[in-house]
Structures are given as C-alpha cells and as structure tokens.
Amino acid sequence: MNSKAGSFARGQAFRLKSGGSGFIGQVVGSGGQGSVYEADLDGRKLALKWYHPHVAVADVNLRQRITRMVQQGAPDGSFVWPMDLAEVDGSGSFGYIMPLISPDRRPLKLMFENGKERINPSLTARVAACLNIATSFQKLHATGYCYQDINLGGFFLEPERGSIQICDADNISVDGELGGVYGTRKFMAPEVLRREALPSTKTDLYSMAVLFFYMILNWHPLDGKAEASIAMMTPAAEMALYGTQPRFVFDPKDSSNGPVTGTHDWIMARWKAMPEVLKQLFIRVFTTGLMQPQSRPLESEWRSALDQLGEAVVACPKCGFEHGADLKLLESGSHCVVCQTVMALPPLLTARRDPLLLKLRRKILEYQMAAGYVDPAAQVIASVQSNPKDPTMIGLQNMNTASWDVRGLDGKNFSVAPGKTVRILDGLNIGFGQVHGVISNVAGKAS
Structure with a gap:
C-alpha cells in the first residue's frame, strides 16, 4: 500500500x-477526495471508497457524518449510500463500503460531452430521470438532510428508461450544517456562491432546477447573451453571471441576457416546445427564486410537472423534434416548432386543464385525473388497449373497482363495468366516480 x-x-x-x-x-x-475500488465481502461484490489521508484530516466532521449516515440508512434506493465504515491498519485514513454502480448505468455527464461515449437519451427518458431525481431528493430532504453539491458528476443514468443512481453521498449533511463542500460553482445557489448562506434544502432546490434545465434543454439557465459576450471567463465574470447579477436566459420581463440567434437556436426551440406548467417552474426559480429562496419550487411541484410531461411527449413526424403537448400546443394547431409540420396527436381525455394523451397501452392513474400530487402507488383506473381483431380500433378499459357512467354524443347513457372496454370515440363523456372526462381528437392516430 x-x-x-x-x-x-x-x-x-x-x-x-x-x-x-x-x-x-x-x-x-x-x-x-479519494479513490473507489471494487471490494469483496465474503463473496459479495461491493465498492469501497477510500479517502486520501489529507482529506480525512482536513474534514474534521467527515467520519461523524458517514457514521450517522450508516446508522440511519438510505432514504431512497437510488442513493449509493454508505453501508459501513472500513479501515486498513497503518493507512492513516478510512473509507466506507457501498453498493456498486449498476452496469447498465452511464455517467450523466456523458450527455454533455462529444465523442463516441456521448449518450443522447430521448426526451421521455430525460424527463423520467428528472422525475426520479426529484422523488429521491424529496425523500432525502424529508429526513432532514441536504445534498449540498448537486452537479452533473453525481448521477448515473440508464439511458433508455431514465432510471438513476445518485453517488457522492458523503457530501450529504444535516440541513443547514456545514459539511465538506459548498458545491459546484455553476450549480451553486447565488447566495452560496456569494458566501452569504450555507448549503441547505433551499439551495438544493436551486441546484436541482439547474440540473433539470441542463437535462431537458442541454444548457445552463443563466448562460445567455451576457455569457456569450465574454471573451475570457474569469472568477469575477463567473461571480457576476451566477452570483451577483444572475439573469435567466428566458426571463419574460428582462431580455438583457436572452438567447442569441445562431448560438441558442436549438435551446430556443426546445423551450418553445415545452408545456407551460414546466416553463413556469423554471421561470419562477430563475427569476424571483434567484434572490428569494422561499420562492423556489418544491420537489412535489417538479414531480407533478414532470409526470405530466412524461406522458405528453410527441415527436414531429417530419423532423423528429420532440414536444411536450399541452393546451397551448393544441390551441396553436399542434405545429412543430422547428419545421411547422402539423403533428397528429393521439386521442385526448380532458379532465383537467391540460388533456391526457391516450397513447396505446398507456395506464391512467387515479391522481392523474384529479391533478393531485404524483403517487406512483395510486390505483390504475384505465388502460388504453387495441382491439385484438382490429388493431386500428382502440378502447379504454375500466381498471377500477366501480362501473363508469358514460354518455355518448347521441345523449344516451350506459355503464362500463370493471374489466370491460369502451371504444374511444369523439365526444364520449366518462364519469370516473367524482371526476368526469371528455374524449376528443379521435381523428389523430394513437402512438
């Protein structure tokens, strides 16, 4: 050694x-901080993180933080959490064992690198990953912890489905308690960058929003014309851009740091293609939320918006550009923001402000009808199925325990018992208990 x-x-x-x-x-x-090794514990394959001796000496609270985390256990299975402290005689340092990163995961930062290692997940997978991250951090914050250093290097992604693992758990500390780091510069909340506050759950909410903006739009939310005009980035320039004079690239009231045509064309198109509910969260966190931490959206708000977007992704049939369908897109004629091609959307079920897209094999959960908080454990109340004898004919299967009250365009009422399927037709009004939904756009094709 x-x-x-x-x-x-x-x-x-x-x-x-x-x-x-x-x-x-x-x-x-x-x-x-140190090195990570494969480790064998009685035939069980794990990972061992071992700290450089100078790190173990400089961070006086490190051993205490890791010990506390081992005792309390992981708040969520996505965290690569310390399982036990490890020591080696005469090493002058210590480490801890943890699960290995799953072999199907890739470093999230590869989304933003060029070359053969780069990954480019679909919008659906990106949104799923953001939703999983918001869920994990909601559970972490509920235990009184904050992550402190959310950045591109702390996450591993399964590119097809968007499942994630969160590493660097040793940066986690009790909310408001000084840990081992302040964060990563472009992800730090402005008040932390200015050294006016310690990392906390409120600053985590800011850093998480920066991460989501990167993951969905491939860009930093404060990098607009001001950043593009800087010939050489200096510490003073970085402090101004991200700490003392931060301005959102899509601030609806201040265009002084807006996008630059020719430089930000793709980002502008992706922003335009996003549903209003998601755009409003970004606007909130990167306008009033820049200086008012209490205004930053909570994880539950992100989860609701991301869950809605994940089920509403449609691709242009001509250029393939992906959109998040909502009421505003429908009112504009469902034109692609890039090539203006009209996109044929699946049938729609309207029970709240933005309709639900009835994509083939989609399962509709109870909370999605009521616009409530995301609850993955909620009951499935309906499923979109095709007719075995005629795949072009689709229907909505009652997965609930009670019958639906249905009224057609002809005004006639009938019931759909649990397990039975009603053909999806324009104007069909379905009573899902206390919530009613109306089907429209059946001329569109289910995808």
Whole structure:
C-alpha cells in the first residue's frame, strides 16, 4: 500500500467497523477526495471508497457524518449510500463500503460531452430521470438532510428508461450544517456562491432546477447573451453571471441576457416546445427564486410537472423534434416548432386543464385525473388497449373497482363495468366516480 497516495494493491485486506473483513480489488474511479475500488465481502461484490489521508484530516466532521449516515440508512434506493465504515491498519485514513454502480448505468455527464461515449437519451427518458431525481431528493430532504453539491458528476443514468443512481453521498449533511463542500460553482445557489448562506434544502432546490434545465434543454439557465459576450471567463465574470447579477436566459420581463440567434437556436426551440406548467417552474426559480429562496419550487411541484410531461411527449413526424403537448400546443394547431409540420396527436381525455394523451397501452392513474400530487402507488383506473381483431380500433378499459357512467354524443347513457372496454370515440363523456372526462381528437392516430 502507498499510504501517502491512499492506493492499495489488489488483495489488500480491510475490516469493517461493525465486524467482519474483506479484500480490495481494482480501482474503478478516483478524484480529489479519494479513490473507489471494487471490494469483496465474503463473496459479495461491493465498492469501497477510500479517502486520501489529507482529506480525512482536513474534514474534521467527515467520519461523524458517514457514521450517522450508516446508522440511519438510505432514504431512497437510488442513493449509493454508505453501508459501513472500513479501515486498513497503518493507512492513516478510512473509507466506507457501498453498493456498486449498476452496469447498465452511464455517467450523466456523458450527455454533455462529444465523442463516441456521448449518450443522447430521448426526451421521455430525460424527463423520467428528472422525475426520479426529484422523488429521491424529496425523500432525502424529508429526513432532514441536504445534498449540498448537486452537479452533473453525481448521477448515473440508464439511458433508455431514465432510471438513476445518485453517488457522492458523503457530501450529504444535516440541513443547514456545514459539511465538506459548498458545491459546484455553476450549480451553486447565488447566495452560496456569494458566501452569504450555507448549503441547505433551499439551495438544493436551486441546484436541482439547474440540473433539470441542463437535462431537458442541454444548457445552463443563466448562460445567455451576457455569457456569450465574454471573451475570457474569469472568477469575477463567473461571480457576476451566477452570483451577483444572475439573469435567466428566458426571463419574460428582462431580455438583457436572452438567447442569441445562431448560438441558442436549438435551446430556443426546445423551450418553445415545452408545456407551460414546466416553463413556469423554471421561470419562477430563475427569476424571483434567484434572490428569494422561499420562492423556489418544491420537489412535489417538479414531480407533478414532470409526470405530466412524461406522458405528453410527441415527436414531429417530419423532423423528429420532440414536444411536450399541452393546451397551448393544441390551441396553436399542434405545429412543430422547428419545421411547422402539423403533428397528429393521439386521442385526448380532458379532465383537467391540460388533456391526457391516450397513447396505446398507456395506464391512467387515479391522481392523474384529479391533478393531485404524483403517487406512483395510486390505483390504475384505465388502460388504453387495441382491439385484438382490429388493431386500428382502440378502447379504454375500466381498471377500477366501480362501473363508469358514460354518455355518448347521441345523449344516451350506459355503464362500463370493471374489466370491460369502451371504444374511444369523439365526444364520449366518462364519469370516473367524482371526476368526469371528455374524449376528443379521435381523428389523430394513437402512438
């Protein structure tokens, strides 16, 4: 072992604080804090994070924070959470064991790099990943913790489905308590960058919004014409852009840092293609929320908007550009924001402000009809199915425990019992208990 560098030869033994021992394998990653190794614990494959000795000495609360996290356990399965402290005799440092990153996950930062390693998930997968992150951080914050350092390097993504794993858990600390870091500069809340506040759940909400903007629009929300005009980025310029004079690139009341034609064309198109409910959250956090932390949207608000967008993604049949369908898109004639082609949307079920797209095989959950908070465990009340004898004919299957009261355009009423299916037709009014929905746009094709 090279104790100064904190590196180990393969096969080096380690022991756990709770008892037991294991063996260190090959290095799988390294950084400023330390290195991560494969580890074998009685045949179980785990990971071992080992701190550089100078880090263990400088961060006086590090061991205490990790011990507390081990004792309390992970708030959510997405976190790569410390399982037990580890020590090696004569090392001058310590580490902890944790689960390995799943082999189907890729570093999120690869979304923003060029070359053969770059990943480019669909809008649906990006939104699913954001929804999963919001859910995980809601659970983390509910336990009294804050993450402190949300940035592109802390997440691993399954590019097809959007499932995620959150690493760097050792940066997590009790809300408002000084931990080991302030954050990553372009993700820090302005008050943290100015050193007027410590990282907290309120600053996490800001950093999380920056992350979502990156993931959905491939850009930083404060990088507009002001950033584009800077020939050389200096610490003073960064402080102005992100700390003392931050301005949202899509601020509806201040265009002084707006997008630049020719530079931000794709970002402008993606912004225009987003549903109003999501745009309003971004506007809130990056206008009033820049200086008023209490105005920043909560995780529950993001979850609701992201859940709605995830079920409303439609692609232009000509250029493939992806949109989030909402009432505003419908009122504009469902034209593609890039090539102006009219997009044929699936049939629509309107029970709240923005209609639900009745895509084939979609399952509709109870909360989606009432515009309530996202509840993945909620009951499935309907499912869009095709007729086995005629795939072009689609219907809505009653997955509820009670019958639906249905009225057609002819004014006749009838019931649809649980398990039965009603053909999707224009003007059909369906009573889902206390909530009613009306079907329209059946001329569109289900996707």
